[in-house]
Amino acid sequence: MARLARTKRIGPTGHGWLLLPVVLVLLAFFALPLATVVVYSVGRSTFGQVYIPDVTLHNYVLVLTSPTHLAVLTRTLKLGLIVTAVALIVGYPCAYLMARGRPWLRSALLVAVLLPLFVSVVVRAYGWEIVLGLEGPVNKLLVGLRLTDQPVKFLYSELGIVIGLVHVYSAFMVLPLSSVLQKIDPQLEDAARSLGAGPLTVFWRIILPLSVPGIAAGSMLVFTLTAAAYVTPSLLGGAGINVMTTLVVQQIKLLVDYPLGSAIAIVLVVITLLVVGAYNGFLASRAGVYRRAQP
Amino acid sequence: MTVELRSVRRATVPRETAKGRVSLGMIALYAQVGAYVVFLAAPIVMVVLLSFTAGEFAIFPPEGLSLRWYGPALAMPGFIDSLVLSLQLAAQAATLSLLLGVSAALGLARTRFRGRQALLAGIMSPLVVPTIVSSLALLQFFVGANLREASWNLLVGHVIITLPYVVRTVLASFEVFDWSLVDTARVLGAGPVRAFWRVTLPVIRPGVLAGGIFSFLVSFDSFTISVFLVDSQSVTLPVRVFNYILTQLDPRIAALSALLIYGSIAVLVVSDRLIGTSRLRGF
Numbered sequence: 001m002a003r004l005a006r007t008k009r010i011g012p013t014g015h016g017w018l019l020l021p022v023v024l025v026l027l028a029f030f031a032l033p034l035a036t037v038v039v040y041s042v043g044r045s046t047f048g049q050v051y052i053p054d055v056t057l058h059n060y061v062l063v064l065t066s067p068t069h070l071a072v073l074t075r076t077l078k079l080g081l082i083v084t085a086v087a088l089i090v091g092y093p094c095a096y097l098m099a100r101g102r103p104w105l106r107s108a109l110l111v112a113v114l115l116p117l118f119v120s121v122v123v124r125a126y127g128w129e130i131v132l133g134l135e136g137p138v139n140k141l142l143v144g145l146r147l148t149d150q151p152v153k154f155l156y157s158e159l160g161i162v163i164g165l166v167h168v169y170s171a172f173m174v175l176p177l178s179s180v181l182q183k184i185d186p187q188l189e190d191a192a193r194s195l196g197a198g199p200l201t202v203f204w205r206i207i208l209p210l211s212v213p214g215i216a217a218g219s220m221l222v223f224t225l226t227a228a229a230y231v232t233p234s235l236l237g238g239a240g241i242n243v244m245t246t247l248v249v250q251q252i253k254l255l256v257d258y259p260l261g262s263a264i265a266i267v268l269v270v271i272t273l274l275v276v277g278a279y280n281g282f283l284a285s286r287a288g289v290y291r292r293a294q295p
Numbered sequence: 296m297t298v299e300l301r302s303v304r305r306a307t308v309p310r311e312t313a314k315g316r317v318s319l320g321m322i323a324l325y326a327q328v329g330a331y332v333v334f335l336a337a338p339i340v341m342v343v344l345l346s347f348t349a350g351e352f353a354i355f356p357p358e359g360l361s362l363r364w365y366g367p368a369l370a371m372p373g374f375i376d377s378l379v380l381s382l383q384l385a386a387q388a389a390t391l392s393l394l395l396g397v398s399a400a401l402g403l404a405r406t407r408f409r410g411r412q413a414l415l416a417g418i419m420s421p422l423v424v425p426t427i428v429s430s431l432a433l434l435q436f437f438v439g440a441n442l443r444e445a446s447w448n449l450l451v452g453h454v455i456i457t458l459p460y461v462v463r464t465v466l467a468s469f470e471v472f473d474w475s476l477v478d479t480a481r482v483l484g485a486g487p488v489r490a491f492w493r494v495t496l497p498v499i500r501p502g503v504l505a506g507g508i509f510s511f512l513v514s515f516d517s518f519t520i521s522v523f524l525v526d527s528q529s530v531t532l533p534v535r536v537f538n539y540i541l542t543q544l545d546p547r548i549a550a551l552s553a554l555l556i557y558g559s560i561a562v563l564v565v566s567d568r569l570i571g572t573s574r575l576r577g578f
Binding site for chain 1: 318320324325327328331332334335336337338339341342345353354355356394395396398399401402403405406408414417418420421423424425426427428429431432433435436439451452454455458462512516518519533536537540548549552555556559560562563567
């Protein structure tokens with residue numbers, strides 16, 4: 001903060017014009033199109049006419065009250081929570097080893113976690129279709145071990161979506177979490193151990209509470225990314241299982257109901273903004289703690 | 296998230312084994328992380344494995360080993376066109392995003408004004424708004440404005456989604472930037488442009504490089520925004536592969552996907568050498 005004050009004193013201002021190109025580009029190709037979506041969302045449509053100008057909340061009421069649309073909304077939120085929780089549970093040990101392991105282990109885990117992010121979403125989905133398909137290696141193994149009689153239907157279900165999304169988005173849980181875990185002084189653990197605490201007690205009473213900022217950051221990212229995911233749910237979720245993103249596309253591309261599709265899109269944006277806002281509120285509420293944790 | 300691994304104090308997992316006693320908890324920890332790594336690698340390894348099949352079908356286990364599907368994969372209709380288009384688009388989007396993003400970051404770093412935070416949030420907002428929403432908004436906008444040149448529309452869409460990465464990484468470089476360097480250069484007679492090229496740019500180079508690489512990758516890999524903006528003439532590679540996967544079942548798809556995976560791994564290795572894997576954590 002001291003640096004900011006100094007910059008203000010020394011640095012000449014008048015560099016504001018450098019922001020002009022970005023502002024113009026974003027206004028024209030981001031803000032304006034989004035504003036159009038808002039305008040569409042309060043309009044009407046009838047059969048044969050894509051959009052009739054109007055100011056009505058009818059579409060929003062439909063999204064939030066009609067059973068079919070409400071089910072999609074609930075499923076989106078539910079999947080967001082499940083993917084976040086699973087990413088936290090499977091990612092936490094990895095984040096811990098990334099924070100405390102030997103250097104080679106850290107690098108290896110980092111590459112492993114980043115790899116799915118670097119592989120095209122389309123290729124990832126194709127890979128899961130092979131691995132989890134009815135004739136795939138996982139099912140062959142399960143049947144071979146006589147764990148199931150029938151092959152398990154992993155794909156084209158909510159389970160398929162969860163697997164596909166945890167695979168790619170758990171990185172966004174592991175990375176902030178390991179950053180935070182790295183900042184926890186290992187001597188705290190040693191002290192607790194020498195005072196007689198078992199490993200589980202050390203985890204529950206010391207590591208877990210101190211890693212809450214990482215959990216919060218990771219959860220915010222994973223939840224919003226899951227709610228915004230489109231390709232994975234549409235490829236691994238199958239036809240009958242809509243989430244908000246796939247429903248938006250269905251309304252606009254197939255049913256050509258621009259107003260309703262736009263309203264769903266806006267509800268999705270609002271959900272995302274609420275989660276990000278809640279996270280910022282969380283950061284503000286522990287601003288003191290957070291700032292002290294910075295090196 | 297962009298904490299340098301090296302700068303943090305080396306703390307290691309307590310090694311019970313050194314005392315000749317293997318902790319059950321440690322075994323469980325390593326086993327769980329091992330299983331997680333297998334889970335992360337599984338679909339990727341499986342695609343590569345099946346791409347080497349000598350058989351007629353991409354099923355597990357592969358029948359024999361051969362490279363016979365790689366040639367036909369490259370010869371699939373439209374593949375080379377799409378590859379060239381995607382590479383061009385990624386290069387164009389990265390260049391434009393760098394031009395816009397570096398200038399924006401410079402403006403934000405050097406200027407204090409009311410609403411600066413709000414403006415920064417606005418520039419970052421394409422990362423917050425779900426891509427599917429901005430894609431559809433852009434599509435409706437282009438249709439409404441009667442802009443039907445797909446290659447231009449794709450470029451605009453890609454710049455919008457890659458811009459925040461550049462601004463974020465470059466702005467991060469400015470946080471440790473000592474502005475008195477520029478002031479000194481100016482006092483010593485350098486013009487603003489010369490001062491930027493000779494002083495500012497070399498210092499913020501890692502951020503610019505990282506931003507450029509992110510932009511290239513995000514653009515090259517972007518599916519959601521492209522799928523709404525392509526036309527039959529300009530189909531980007533991810534969209535092309537998506538169409539193949541929906542319609543073709545033979546091992547050419549596995550070979551093609553494997554080629555893309557090799558590309559991804561090469562990029563991961565090169566960016567590690569170039570900017571350090573730890574910096575990729577901001578991705």
